[in-house]
Amino acid sequence: MSDTLGEGKLAVTSSPEGPSAAGVGARKAPSPARRVGRSGWGQRLEIALLAGPAMVIFITFVMLPVLLAAYYGFFKWKGFGPPTNFVGLQNYVTIFKDSTFHDALAHNAVIVVLSLLLQGPAAVLLALLLNQKMRGRSVVRVLIFVPYVVSEVIVGTGWSLMLQTNGAVNGLLVKAGLPHWTVDWLSDPKIAIWSLMLIITWKYIGFAVILFLAGLQGIPQELFEAAAIDGASYWQTQRRITLPLLGPTIRIWAFLSMIGALQLFDLVYIIWGQYVAATAGTSTMATYMVVNGRNAANYGFGNAVAVVLFVISLILALTYQRFVLRRDTEGALTEGKK
């Protein structure tokens, strides 16, 4: 869900397609290989020049921090100077024994599942609707996409002000003659996670709708015409043609949504602040990391949490790619095992 993290992940997952595409090209056309043989160093220089900047940035800002986090995670470290107190796997033992972390993990799982269940069907229906020719279609499309473009901080601040106990939502309910409907939207642990899901759905559904709309454009019109000639009803057409052909888009969207949900941080941190998220039942692994790593100045421990978060996301991502995205990203990660 987090914009920056989500996009970073997108870059990482899409980069394997680069080499694989090159591999396909090499297999089909043998001539480039011969050229390499002729002017080896020139070719190498060219590659170094073209790939260099991206490689330097990737290694410095992605690989190096990941490796350093893994390194720091083996120490008890207050963050000043080089770490010296090596404790092996003890930080990891502490994490997996900590009930606050179990809670955060459970919240993450709930957010992953509910994001898919709430946003998926609604976004498909909205995309189908907005694919029809109707008046004001582009206005509605823009309106649905606007929340996604607005920064997380603004969204979080706005919703937290509205949903406060003395905020606008409860004020509206009282004025509308429904004072019994007023609740603690943010601090009641039974309700807070649903408030969060509401905000997440509102914020990110536009992204799903835009993806699905783009997917719908790619379905050949002839199929619908053929179905119409065969006498298929509207819903039959959607179920038998649109949904299966939209499959690749839906699977990619679900992947991005899951990774985003696992790394959710900004909305929770803005709305519930540094401490209340765990109490309200909306803490995530990322907020747990910040509270117990950065705020408590236990940087070694915080790095260990980062590694756990990374490994969980990685396992989920690889499993999903291996079993669900296999057909869509043929060759990306499954190439060797074919």
Next chain:
Amino acid sequence: MNGKKILVATAALTIGALALTACSGGSSSSGSSSAAAGGNVSMTFWHNSTTGEGKAYWEATVADFEAANPGVKITIQAIQNEDMDGKLQTALNSGSAPDIFMARGGGKLADVVKAGQAQEVKVDAATKTAVGDAAFSAFTVDGKIYGMPMSILPGGIYYSKDLFKQAGITGTPATIADLEADVQKLKDAKIAPIALGAKDAWPAAHWYYFFALRACSQATLDKATTDKKFGDACWTKAGDELAAFSKTNPFNNGFLTTSAQQGAGSSAGLLANHQAAMELMGAWDPGVIASLTPDQKPLADLGWFPFPAVDGGQGAAGAMMGGLDGFSCSKAAPPECSKFLNFAMQKKYQEGYATAFHTLPASKDAQSVVTEGALVDVLASYNKAPYVSLWLDTLYGQNVGNALNAGVVNLLAGQADSAAIVKSVVDAAAKE
């Protein structure tokens, strides 16, 4: 062939990347404060007054210092208070620390000193006499002074005299039982009794700290500084008393999502706009409240009383708890850092500080400038107090303070008991 080529390219780039990072690492450590011999000196200065009179005060004081010391240039950076700890830690780690930074003494400063990130502040004799040993003790590590206290900020309960009158309350509560009776009277008058910014956690933790100040002896508080064990029964007693007090629902509606200082909906804002009658805070509160009143002027009917007495505790009657706002010099700062801090301690600037921040100056020479009703009462209690403990989160350092914060929020939300607070501190020790 193909694989080998990639390998070569990768290796070359990795070396390049390492060389790049090495270069940047080297240059940044020497970049922040270059004191050329006899030439110009430039320093960076972090404080937490992002708006209003406090910001203006620092700009004026720095300008005066620069005028009096040609060749010295101080770059000011005002940083929002809740961001200060994290940003400072990052800056200290990365070797780009500000030369002069805000510090509050206690365990937090001791951690910085132990890591060799702060340097001794050379305090001149006049300042030493004017401030007194008590305030310096919070900034002293192993016999050396590592910070200059600018203001003393003892805590207590601020209240609106008008709202008390409206609820028919005469006088201020001396015991917790009195306070509970007043809470009931305020509720009967449909006034939110106590504003609490629990979203920021530390204001909630203050309630626990004050119950602990009443329940625990000074020796117990001091002992926990070194052993970080909270086994004494008084820690549980304090938690039980806070739990019992919170059962009377004394806090504003939605206190868990109320922040402390930001905007009219914050706890200080509620008091400033007569939406709640009381708030437990440090002596910076009159200044914060003044910035949140509708006309941005000090709240006319603001009063103050010390935290009420609690039966059966081992804390001395009249003991106070509070903090000190001060400034330290980072390890690479030029000697002009100490010079600047001494400069700002002169009577004229301390008076300016107290006026701008609506607070109590650390220099006793400047105390006569305090005339706001609530602060006069704070000062009177402070000068009478048998001892003044530092805020416990400052005293015990960031890790324990963080755990106490989270534990107390859970207790007030009704999700944990007093044993859980002590347990959360023990759990935190495993992460340190």
